[in-house]
Amino acid sequence: MTQPGLQTSGGVASTPEGFDADTPRGARRLRGGAPAPAGDVVHLPRRPFGKYFRETGWRHLIGVAMLIFAAFPLLYVLSASLNPGGTLMTANTLFSTIDLGSYVELFNRPQQPYAAWFGNTLFIGLASAAGTVLLGALAAYSFSRMRFTGRRVGLITLLLVQMFPQLLAMVAIFLLMSGIAEIFPAIGLNTQIGLIMVYLGGALGVNTYLMYGFFNTVPSSIDEAAKLDGAGHARIFFTIILRLVAPILAVVGLLSFLGTMSEFVIASVILIDPEKQTLAVGLYQFISQETSSNWSVFAAGAVLAAIIPVALFLALQRFIVGGLTAGSVK
Structure with missing residues (x-):
């Protein structure tokens, strides 16, 4: 590569008249070895437009x-x-x-409680993100560090299951949550805990496979050295590995939170009461009625709802590129 400002002719670098080609930038010397006069500004030729x-x-x-x-x-x-x-x-x-x-x-519509929707979305999103990160990291560590019967089949199964969208299971999810509500009402239909459990089950596969590739980049010699000091798998995982894989944890948590905030279909089926709904379901009420559509209020709610995702993205952006690409090659 040629230095900035050098012209090439036939593949050979040449310099402006009166300067040496092998002189570092910022220390130009006149031909013959004499340094350029102090205080002189050296103007290099500009490239044509x-x-x-x-x-x-x-x-x-x-x-x-x-x-x-x-x-x-x-x-x-x-x-x-x-x-x-x-x-x-x-x-x-x-x-x-x-x-x-x-x-x-x-914020002045009692029948459409935007503040409650906002709080519900934060609770469901943060709980789903934390649960997804923890469960996905535990599963990825097991697949990456342990050798057991069915390990390869389990990885392939996780990948194949993600080929089918969760929308195909909507009827089954509704019937399952209705049955659970009759036995355990606290985690059944029309409960936020039940919605979080559905999100955790749906996001576990893809996040596990994503973390698995990143965990493989951490040298196994670290685990072996810790085992020589008497550490078990739990201690190695929580005190050593989690710190080394922080980028992928941040990426998975961010993607899970964003996906939960924008998810509409499952939340609209499971959450029935208006005060328990999320932003995606609640905001739809402003434009769903043909005779009372208010796009201005809907847009205002969308702008406020976008503040937290943007803030999280800016706070975690230094982890995103490394977390998504570090596990792509070995």
Whole structure:
């Protein structure tokens, strides 16, 4: 590779007139060994615009276009939440009207308790994320470190089960939760604990397989050294391994929380009472009725609901790339 600012001719790097090619950048010397006068500014020749655009400029152009494409829907929803007109058609002009009335009305509807929906979503999302991380990590550690009969079949089964969407089991889930409610009402139909258990069962397979690849990147010699000191599997897992696999734990927890917040079908079937519903189910009430659709209030609720996922994403973004790619190769 040639240094920045060097011109090439026939594959051989050349420098601007009067400078040595092997001199480090920031310490340019005149030909003959004499250093450049102190305080002089060395101006390197700029690349022509055509060459710049062919090499890197087109990438910047595509990046700006994708940024506009991704940001426009967000700005449109924000503009609609500040427009008290009640329809999305009145929000065609972005930020033509700025009024916080929709945000105030959002919390003044007793029959549609947005604050309760928000709290329910946080409880269900955090509980599901914590349970998914713990159960997935335990299963992944077992598959990665232990050798037992049915290990390979179990991994393949986990992968195959995820090929069928959970939507196909909606009738079975409803009948199962109805039967459980007759025996254990606290974890049956129309309970948040029951919904959390359904989420944990549905997300265990894919997260276990994702963590399994990451656990394999941790050297097994660490486990062997700990066993020589008398540590068992539980001590190794909770005191050593969990700290080393923190990136994948953060990724799985974040994905589980986001998936729980946006999930609609299962939550709408299991949760019946309005005060127990989640944001995804509750917000739908603002636009589900043909004669009383209020898109402005719906947009305001969507904007507030997006604050926590965005904050979590920004807080955990340094773990995301490493957590998703570290277990992809061995």
